[in-house]
Amino acid sequence: MLNNPNYKGIMINKIGKCLSDIQVAEFVDGCLSDNSSIIEHLNTCADCFEQVTDVMNFIEEYADECTELNDSYNNMITEDSDRPQMKGIN
């Protein structure tokens, strides 16, 4: 669900604004009727990405989604070795 055809494994300009804590919680809870703009932002912002995956990491039922996010995150940072690796998610 997070495959972005414009994303080629390099850091690109962020799309949209960074997420608030409430937005992160709502996204993880799955209570947003339209999260496409958030996903679009997450595909371009490692900071928000890590926030979301950190939260998901504590929610077992989101294990599959978390794996998907983590894979996408790893792709995101492939060309940016200065960024810290995701911690605590396997």
Ligand SMILES: [Zn+2]
């Ligand atoms: Zn952000």
